[in-house]
Amino acid sequence: MLPSSPPTLNLTYFNISGRAEPIRLALHIANIPFTDTRLKAGWAETKPKTPYGQVPTLAITFPDTGGGTHTAAQADALLRYVARLADPVHGLYPVEDPLACLKIDELVRACDDVDALISPTMDEPDAEKKRAARRSLIAPDGRLTTFLTKVDRRLQADGYVLGGENPTIAELTWHGMLWWLKSGLLDGVPRDYVDGFERLAKLHERVDGHPKVREWKGRHQE
Ligand SMILES: N[C@@H](CCC(=O)N[C@@H](CS)C(=O)NCC(=O)O)C(=O)O
Incomplete structure (x- = not known):
């Protein structure tokens, strides 16, 4: 069953544009609230906790499901996911076509x-x-x-x-x-x-x- 409330999103990357910037911009253009976590130190500690030892990652929490969080990775997949969350009116990804x-x-x-x-x-x-x-x-x-x-x-x-x-x-x-x-x-x-x-x-x-x-x-x- 699909959750009814929108998920809360926490995007983690380094404090540079790099692979996260298209995702940040897509979220910003679509007015989707998100936490823009920019790692400034402590990468050695964070790395083993990520799915592939890499960033960007997106922690997705559905309030409806009691607060369980799924952490996803791979920039292109994350970008496509946020574009699918966006109202089609924003024109990021024409899901119907x-x-x-x-x-x-x-x-x-x-x-x-x-x-x-x-x-x-x-x-x-x-x-x-x-x-x-x-x-x-x-x-x-x-x-x-x-x-x-x-x-x-x-x-x-x-x-x-x-x-x-x-x-x-x-x-x-x-x-x-x-x-x-x-x-x-x-x-x-x-x-x-x-x-x-x-x-x-x-x-x-x-x-x-x-x-x-x-x-x-x-x-x-x-
Ligand atoms: N295929 C991955 C590549 C991710 C990637 O290479 N991330 C780099 C930053 S751009 C990274 O995490 N480097 C740190 C490391 O590998 O320790 C994606 O598109 O997200």
């Missing part, structure tokens, strides 16, 4: 592929090798450039960018990734790299200019 959801899910997964290209460079301890690996990714024929060119083309296809008043979860996910690529935090990736991808650059600009996103970012400068 399987094909529209498929297109959105496809784009979310494509963003994970970008993450998989960049992640190995995060683990490289040598600063010069790290920069060289990233320069190779972003070269005109580099794997990241090639992939982003395909994503940019895909955004032209019907239903991939809905262009509604609010961003979809795919647009929120890509906004997070593009923010990272543009941030200058990735040594070796120039801040203007994303400008070479017309539709992705527009997507970032559009989501970044959304009043609720601006409001949230104004409160949580990184």
Whole structure:
């Protein structure tokens, strides 16, 4: 039986945007109250208590069921869950339209592929090798450039960018990734790299200019 009262939510992540930011933004856009727990210390203690030794996690408590809490993980799954909790009027995820959801899910997964290209460079301890690996990714024929060119083309296809008043979860996910690529935090990736991808650059600009996103970012400068 489905619980009748909405669950209380506690999202835990580090005090950065990272994988939690699309989830935080989705909750904020949909006016869903949540506790935004940002770990500043004590990760070693918390890690073994999480399902995969990773964050983000979402602790979900249904008041109706006597206060039992389920802690879920995996950023994309959490994002989809909060989008399903949201009133459809917010346009985050068109649950009534399987094909529209498929297109959105496809784009979310494509963003994970970008993450998989960049992640190995995060683990490289040598600063010069790290920069060289990233320069190779972003070269005109580099794997990241090639992939982003395909994503940019895909955004032209019907239903991939809905262009509604609010961003979809795919647009929120890509906004997070593009923010990272543009941030200058990735040594070796120039801040203007994303400008070479017309539709992705527009997507970032559009989501970044959304009043609720601006409001949230104004409160949580990184
Ligand atoms: N597939 C997971 C990956 C989560 C992940 O890699 N989280 C990182 C932070 S972005 C983490 O918890 N790192 C700390 C650690 O592994 O000890 C997801 O999408 O949520």
